[in-house]
Amino acid sequence: MASLAGIVIGFVVLGIVFYSIEHLFPAIRGQAIRRRGFSVDIVYWLFTPLVTKGLTRVATLLGVVVIALLMGHELGPELGSKVSAGFGPIAAQPLWLIALEMLVIGDFIGYWTHRAFHGRALWKFHAVHHCSEELDWLSALRLHPVNDVFSRLAQVVPLMLLGFPLTALAAYVPFLTVYAILLHANVSWDFGPLRRVIASPRFHRWHHTSQEEGRDRNFAGFFPLWDVLFGTYYMPDGKQPQQFGVADGDVPQTFVGQMLYPFRSGRATSSAKASGGVVTDIQA
Numbered sequence: 404m405a406s407l408a409g410i411v412i413g414f415v416v417l418g419i420v421f422y423s424i425e426h427l428f429p430a431i432r433g434q435a436i437r438r439r440g441f442s443v444d445i446v447y448w449l450f451t452p453l454v455t456k457g458l459t460r461v462a463t464l465l466g467v468v469v470i471a472l473l474m475g476h477e478l479g480p481e482l483g484s485k486v487s488a489g490f491g492p493i494a495a496q497p498l499w500l501i502a503l504e505m506l507v508i509g510d511f512i513g514y515w516t517h518r519a520f521h522g523r524a525l526w527k528f529h530a531v532h533h534c535s536e537e538l539d540w541l542s543a544l545r546l547h548p549v550n551d552v553f554s555r556l557a558q559v560v561p562l563m564l565l566g567f568p569l570t571a572l573a574a575y576v577p578f579l580t581v582y583a584i585l586l587h588a589n590v591s592w593d594f595g596p597l598r599r600v601i602a603s604p605r606f607h608r609w610h611h612t613s614q615e616e617g618r619d620r621n622f623a624g625f626f627p628l629w630d631v632l633f634g635t636y637y638m639p640d641g642k643q644p645q646q647f648g649v650a651d652g653d654v655p656q657t658f659v660g661q662m663l664y665p666f667r668s669g670r671a672t673s674s675a676k677a678s679g680g681v682v683t684d685i686q687a
Contacts, residue, residue, distance in 0.1 A: 489570075505571060517622040583624065593606065602623055
């Protein structure tokens with residue numbers, strides 16, 4: 404469980420690193436450190452690791468236990484040891500191959516889960532993450548708990564059921580968290596010849612744009628190959644997105660308002676349907 408002291412130290416270290424690279428390689432020049440939504444994002448930087456991630460860990464554990472019981476396993480130390488060390492042919496592989504397979508399979512699942520959150524059924528939960536109108540590294544932790552819980556369950560439970568060791572999964576999730584912070588940073592990087600191989604800040608910032616040309620594109624968290632294969636890749640040469648936020652603009656700009664927003668009465672509209680994008684009415 405994250406500690407307050409650890410969060411503060413991590414925030415300071417990350418702030419030094421990311422504000423430095425944002426100053427040296429800005430995608431949008433002149434964006435202030437205390438930009439719109441700064442105070443709300445500071446709240447998320449406390450709430451997400453202390454509350455949201457705790458809920459996600461509990462939900463993942465419960466999900467694994469329920470599935471194990473349905474498969475006929477008995478609760479006890481043996482089950483915990485089996486899950487921790489992995490099982491079957493996958494756990495017998497070299498660690499480097501396990502890590503690579505986890506990254507590929509997890510990212511493939513993440514791509515489709517992300518697309519599902521842009522559909523009508525789940526969009527309101529995901530709109531909270533998209534409502535930052537000035538995007539930088541701080542925006543990465545603006546997450547509704549329901550969004551985080553379902554996204555992680557969709558990735559972690561299948562990997563564990565396939566036999567991937569829990570010890571490897573414990574390193575997999577923090578890596579993705581740090582990489583997600585980089586992807587949201589206000590930097591111009593696109594990784595040149597690797598732009599279609601590894602997700603870059605410019606790739607993901609197009610996903611967050613409110614400009615019609617880039618809406619509902621670039622869903623992959625690490626491998627843009629999925630977007631290329633399924634027709635959602637968009638990263639024009641020499642161009643950066645300039646506008647961010649939610650197209651219909653109805654997400655509150657306060658923390659409490661954003662937590663309650665998905666539960667407000669009214670028919671949810673998918674991101675693509677609101678924006679005229681390419682992904683319409685995807686059901687979770």
